[in-house]
Amino acid sequence: MIYLQLFFSFFQIGLFSFGGGYAALPLIQDQVVTINHWLSMQEFADVVTISQMTPGPIAINAATFVGIQMGGTMGAVIATAGCVTPSAAISLLLAFFYYKYKNLSLVKGIMSGLRPAVVGLITSAGISLTILALFNGADKNTDYYNPDLISVVLFTVGLFILRKWKINPIIIMAGAGIIGGILYSVVPQ
Amino acid sequence: MKFYWKLFKSTFLLSAFTFGGGFVIVPLMRKQFVEQYRWIEEKEMLDLTAIAQSSPGAIAVNAAVLVGYKLAGIPGALITLFGTVLPPLLILSIISIAYASFRDNHVVQAVLRGMQAGVAAVIMDVVYVLIRDLVKEKKTISILLFLLSFVSVFMFHINAIYIILFSGIMGYLLLADRKGDGVEK
Structure with a gap:
């Protein structure tokens, strides 16, 4: 029953991704790539890339993308519903307590423990994606002695520009796409 | 009815044209709802933002739900939820269908x-x-x-x-x- 699986998987992603945006990455990777094998690591990286270039939260984008691939339009709607239901419900619950007690110290305590853990999760997902981009092949069959030189240059220059001038990340991603598109098409692999 | 439509339209447009996730859309929401429409007080918006960040899930969705709830209760929360979710749902649906045929290009x-x-x-x-x-x-x-x-x-x-x-x-x-x-x- 793919609809139930989609709903439940994205329900977990919505329920456990604290800290927004990139914090959802490792959870999506867990559910979609590792546990359910709905996408390969390469396809997952494509979804992340597409999400960065389109508006909207990455979890919703991933839910729609995976939902359509696995269960058509209905799948996309169900996966998205699964993703937003827990977070909307918890937000409303917290809002209710906020208007009633105007005190969120319990929540703040939990959050102060979650924040460093989420940084750890994001670091892990970031390194996975970087390894995928810079070396040929994902996870177990990564060939560390054979880096993809074009990607290494794009990555290094991109990171340097970001750190040095703090320009809009969209420009870095679009620029890497255009330059990479030309180089990969011209240079024989 | 006019108010609900305005609420839907503003969250839909914010979601459709905001690249870069929750940390970008929340300041824009503040600009729209606090400064332009004057529907919410500055301090309350800050607290709602803190709640949105403390809840799991996408911050943009949480913030929209909270703003909707504050302005018009549960119906308001549903309206802003749909307004925020619809743009990425539509855009990614189109891309997802195209992806299958473009992947091998x-x-x-x-x-x-x-x-x-x-x-x-x-x-x-x-x-x-x-x-x-x-x-x-x-x-x-x-x-x-x-x-x-x-x-x-x-x-x-x-x-x-x-x-x-x-x-x-x-x-x-x-x-x-x-x-x-x-x-x-």
């Missing part, structure tokens, strides 16, 4: 490949800033939780959900500020 592959390196650079830049800020706080427990979380996911592939649960409990036990004399150091 060499030019598309080359561009995606290049973009992936750019995305990796952007994410590692974010990672750098996050770790730097964490280390700056000089809280031993925080740094230990960070290392534990990173090692268990990256080296041992432990499901992230367990790490979230564990760290939330540890945060409550060790880092919660009790009556001002917090146990953290």
Whole structure:
């Protein structure tokens, strides 16, 4: 029953991704790539890339993308519903307590423990994606002695520009796409 | 009815034209609802933002739900929820259908490949800033939780959900500020 699986998987992603945006990455990777094998690591990286270039939260984008691939339009709607239901419900619950007690110290305590853990999760997902981009092949069959030189240059220059001038990340991603598109098409692999 | 439509339209447009996730859309919401429409007080918006960040899930969706709830109760929350979710749902549906036929195109592959390196650079830049800020706080427990979380996911592939649960409990036990004399150091 793919609809139930989609709903439940994205329900977990919505329920456990604290800290927004990139914090959802490792959870999506867990559910979609590792546990359910709905996408390969390469396809997952494509979804992340597409999400960065389109508006909207990455979890919703991933839910729609995976939902359509696995269960058509209905799948996309169900996966998205699964993703937003827990977070909307918890937000409303917290809002209710906020208007009633105007005190969120319990929540703040939990959050102060979650924040460093989420940084750890994001670091892990970031390194996975970087390894995928810079070396040929994902996870177990990564060939560390054979880096993809074009990607290494794009990555290094991109990171340097970001750190040095703090320009809009969209420009870095679009620029890497255009330059990479030309180089990969011209240079024989 | 006119108010509901205005509420839907503003969240729909914000969601459709905001690139860069929750940390970008929340300031824009503030501009729209606090400064332009004057529907919400400045301080209340700040608190709602804090709640949106404390709840799991996408911050943009949470903030929209909270604004809708504040302005028009549960119906308002549903309206802003649909307004925020609809644009990415539509856009990604179209891309997802096109992806199947474009995936094998060499030019598309080359561009995606290049973009992936750019995305990796952007994410590692974010990672750098996050770790730097964490280390700056000089809280031993925080740094230990960070290392534990990173090692268990990256080296041992432990499901992230367990790490979230564990760290939330540890945060409550060790880092919660009790009556001002917090146990953290």
